[in-house]
Amino acid sequence: MTIVLTPYWANGVQKLKVIPRGESPTPPSPTTPLSRNPHIMLTVMNPVSALRPAPARLAHGLTPPALDDSVHSVRCLAQLRSKDRNIEKYIYLTQLKDAEPNMFYKLCVDNMAEITPLIYTPTVGDACLQFSHIYRRPEGLYISIKDKGKIGEVLRNWPRIDEARISVVTDGSRILGLGDLGVNGMPISIGKLSLYIAGAGIRPSSTVPICLDLGTNNQKFLEDPLYLGLRQPRVPMEEMNEFMEEFMFEMSRTFPNLLVQFEDFATDKAFAYLSAFRNRYPVFNDDIQGTGGVVLSGFMNAAKLSSIASGRPLSDHRILFLGAGSAGVGVAQQLMSFFKLQGLSQQEARERIWLVDSQGLVFDKRGKLAEHKLYFSRKDYDGPPMTDLVDIINYVKPTALLGLSTIKGAFNEPVIKTMSELNPRPIIFPLSNPVRLSECEFTEALEWSNGTAIFASGSPFPEQEFNGKMHYPGQGNNMYIFPGLGLGCILSKVKQVTDGMVEAASLGLANSLTPEEKELDLVYPKIERIRDISAEIARSVIRAAQKDGADGAPELKVMDDEALLRYIKSRMWNP
Numbered sequence: 001m002t003i004v005l006t007p008y009w010a011n012g013v014q015k016l017k018v019i020p021r022g023e024s025p026t027p028p029s030p031t032t033p034l035s036r037n038p039h040i041m042l043t044v045m046n047p048v049s050a051l052r053p054a055p056a057r058l059a060h061g062l063t064p065p066a067l068d069d070s071v072h073s074v075r076c077l078a079q080l081r082s083k084d085r086n087i088e089k090y091i092y093l094t095q096l097k098d099a100e101p102n103m104f105y106k107l108c109v110d111n112m113a114e115i116t117p118l119i120y121t122p123t124v125g126d127a128c129l130q131f132s133h134i135y136r137r138p139e140g141l142y143i144s145i146k147d148k149g150k151i152g153e154v155l156r157n158w159p160r161i162d163e164a165r166i167s168v169v170t171d172g173s174r175i176l177g178l179g180d181l182g183v184n185g186m187p188i189s190i191g192k193l194s195l196y197i198a199g200a201g202i203r204p205s206s207t208v209p210i211c212l213d214l215g216t217n218n219q220k221f222l223e224d225p226l227y228l229g230l231r232q233p234r235v236p237m238e239e240m241n242e243f244m245e246e247f248m249f250e251m252s253r254t255f256p257n258l259l260v261q262f263e264d265f266a267t268d269k270a271f272a273y274l275s276a277f278r279n280r281y282p283v284f285n286d287d288i289q290g291t292g293g294v295v296l297s298g299f300m301n302a303a304k305l306s307s308i309a310s311g312r313p314l315s316d317h318r319i320l321f322l323g324a325g326s327a328g329v330g331v332a333q334q335l336m337s338f339f340k341l342q343g344l345s346q347q348e349a350r351e352r353i354w355l356v357d358s359q360g361l362v363f364d365k366r367g368k369l370a371e372h373k374l375y376f377s378r379k380d381y382d383g384p385p386m387t388d389l390v391d392i393i394n395y396v397k398p399t400a401l402l403g404l405s406t407i408k409g410a411f412n413e414p415v416i417k418t419m420s421e422l423n424p425r426p427i428i429f430p431l432s433n434p435v436r437l438s439e440c441e442f443t444e445a446l447e448w449s450n451g452t453a454i455f456a457s458g459s460p461f462p463e464q465e466f467n468g469k470m471h472y473p474g475q476g477n478n479m480y481i482f483p484g485l486g487l488g489c490i491l492s493k494v495k496q497v498t499d500g501m502v503e504a505a506s507l508g509l510a511n512s513l514t515p516e517e518k519e520l521d522l523v524y525p526k527i528e529r530i531r532d533i534s535a536e537i538a539r540s541v542i543r544a545a546q547k548d549g550a551d552g553a554p555e556l557k558v559m560d561d562e563a564l565l566r567y568i569k570s571r572m573w574n575p
């Protein structure tokens with residue numbers, strides 16, 4: 001006999017009952033108590049934790065006499081802190097989100113600096129690597145290549161279609177700097193959306209984490225008996241293109257009010273799908289535009305500090321990128337705005353930027369280059385290939401060195417010393433994620449530059465005392481941008497995400513430093529203020545959407561800036 005396990009509730013406790021397959025649970029009658037009504041039971045057992053209703057208050061006597069929400073949050077935090085390993089903390093928080101979503105988000109909002117690195121970068125990287133092993137419950141939506149031709153049907157299985165406003169979609173092909181993780185990329189979509197909720201007050205039930213499964217080329221996963229995805233290599237690009245066309249079309253049909261964030265697609269796909277869809281649907285790519293926007297913002301503040309020390313005009317900065325993938329080129333494109341804001345032409349702005357990839361300096365005469373590198377490829381160099389980073393620095397004489405290479409240790413002592421010889425305050429941004437792939441550590445940058453480096457990294461580093469002074473590392477991570485950008489897009493019901501909106505998000509972030517933060521030489525605001533920052537960013541984004549004619553909420557146009565900010569804050573969800 002085949003049996004199925006059917007969950008039911010008894011005295012407020014969830015249990016499992018074995019019943020023969022085909023036999024249905026007792027049909028509900030109007031007199032069935034709520035806790036025994038299988039329809040209610042189904043809601044409670046909804047596979048998507050963010051969609052589950054808050055658990056009903058238990059009847060008197062079913063909870064300990066002194067259980068109280070404010071004390072319980074202290075208890076949860078203590079339980080969290082009692083775990084030694086970050087991955088255990090991640091698992092604990094995932095379970096808490098499932099069991100008590102409000103408590104989970106309350107902990108996040110109240111302890112942003114402590115919890116963000118656990119639910120997001122860098123711990124989420126480990127969670128992805130181990131996802132098929134630490135998996136406990138369904139969360140989010142999985143669409144596989146096997147669903148081609150019926151993607152709409154799968155999407156319509158989402159239980160709260162009407163409420164859906166924001167989806168993070170990954171195909172797992174380039175998770176952080178960890179490479180192709182296939183369906184194990186799901187925690188990235190989940191983690192980003194947790195930050196939307198905690199950082200911008202997006203309602204949990206309006207978030208849709210999605211992982212597309214187009215196979216994986218990760219041999220280790222293909223051989224892992226616990227791997228949760230399709231056991232096949234990635235499908236060819238042509239097949240994926242058809243899949244993506246159907247996917248985006250069905251997404252817009254099923255969820256007419258949804259903003260889509262593409263996340264961690266391999267470089268070629270990241271660029272291809274952004275340009276294929278951005279004029280047709282409200283979509284942006286976090287790794288190209290979010291990272292670009294956040295680095296532009298930090299760079300604007302860093303350049304001011306650096307120029308004060310050197311006396312050079314802002315328009316004279318020279319930026320060298322190590323790494324020319326989607327993030328590197330995305331950031332380079334965004335940094336063009338910095339120079340244009342200083343009055344340089346497009347051509348002049350481009351000449352302030354140099355790219356280095358795995359084969360060294362990117363220049364026209366080097367030979368065939370990938371499409372996305374062409375724009376920044378140097379036309380003014382025709383010597384032999386230049387591969388040594390110190391040589392390249394001595395040739396380019398950059399004021400800023402930005403790393404998006406995922407090569408740990410690439411910014412070594414000679415590199416940073418050379419930067420320091422050229423600049424009284426060199427800008428050093430090792431932006432690769434997670435932390436163990438960072439081009440250098442904060443302490444190294446401080447030591448080798450004798451405390452002069454203006455530093456921001458993709459993953460978090462602790463603050464550091466050096467030569468009797470406290471130094472604060474910036475975190476140039478797109479987490480500062482995407483929650484506010486998304487909030488602005490949702491509230492103004494945008495039809496598209498324009499370049500102007502991304503630039504506005506970036507300027508909004510740059511201008512959000514308080515006088516105290518400036519006093520400490522910070523290039524990014526403190527993460528504890530993320531809700532205020534997100535509201536400011538959202539306002540800038542809404543104004544830019546209105547200017548670009550991309551918005552669909554005319555009622556926001558008549559509000560003055562103060563009223564708009566109040567309105568944005570009033571729409572934020574609180575746990």
Ligand SMILES: O=C([O-])CC(=O)C(=O)O
Nearest residue numbers: 121176264287433477478
């Ligand atoms: O997730 C992060 O921490 C930043 C990001 O988008 C990436 O590295 O791909």
Ligand SMILES: [Mg+2]
Nearest residue numbers: 176263264287
């Ligand atoms: Mg990413």
